[in-house]
Amino acid sequence: MMTQEPIIQMEHVKQYFEIRDSKGKKGKLKAVDDVTLTVKKGETFGIVGESGCGKSTLGKTMLNLGAITDGTIIIDGQDVSAFKNRKEKVAFGSKVQLVFQDPSACLNPRNKIRGILAEPFQIHHKKDMTKDEIESEIDRLLTMVGLAPEYKNRYPHEMSGGQKQRIGIARALALKPDIIICDEPVSALDVSIQAQVINLLVELQEQMNLTYFFISHDLGVVYHLCDRIAVMYLGNIVELANRDALYNDTLHPYTKALISAAPTIDKEKIDRIVLTGDVPSPANPPKGCKFHTRCPFAMEKCKTDIPELLEVKDNHFVACHLHNKEE
């Protein structure tokens, strides 16, 4: 159940990567560029945006303990961005787990499911768990994700996409985390299977009081699942609001464009915007409002002035000159 207690607090988080262009000239790719947000305990917090907007990198900053470019990340009261040594990271490591888009990425094809699910216990509880205890944990995890314990004798290639994603979820749950980063967890699955995996995530959240940081390009999925949603464009949050406010009182032109393009959402309440052009490169983003090259409402000042993310209605934040009353 969602509480008001913060579990993730990000302050001015930046994650830059060094890159070289085709001529060998050094540059910086600003994948996450000054993000501040708070996630509450038990909440499902959605992050949406097109591919390349920085949403996956933002999720992974919580796993890059001590290795972000700048800013602070506090998780459950601990400043994880200040971690220096391996011991601190390992002690903390089980609190946040990741469910991947492609479950095969975390399932060693040469390992049976038993071995895959035993691994977290072998790494973190090598000395204090017997083989039998690990075996019974594996059975418990399989049952939790709706698979019979006999599945532990199979190899990943003997399972369907949906079953593999259930194993990915079971593996993420093994060490009883508080937070799960779900990075496009259903986008590689058939539509009929997507609903089953989403329902499973909802059930597990209730049972284990989990907090989800749910990353997706699909506004339909995010709408059904999330309490609050942040929309990202080229490394920045451009709109952040409760789910209903984001869909029924959409403010940012980019959010309107994403909703216009989402096949499963009723668009009666918004002015449709069809986006043209690709997302500009985060290595060389436009000046001013980064969205001005694609925005149908762009004004002169949008080409030079960066809009600040401001709270313009109760708990509804937007970064757009159209909504800054002081300008």
Ligand code: SF4
């Ligand atoms: Fe469009 Fe200007 Fe608002 Fe950016 S600041 S979204 S360019 S109107």
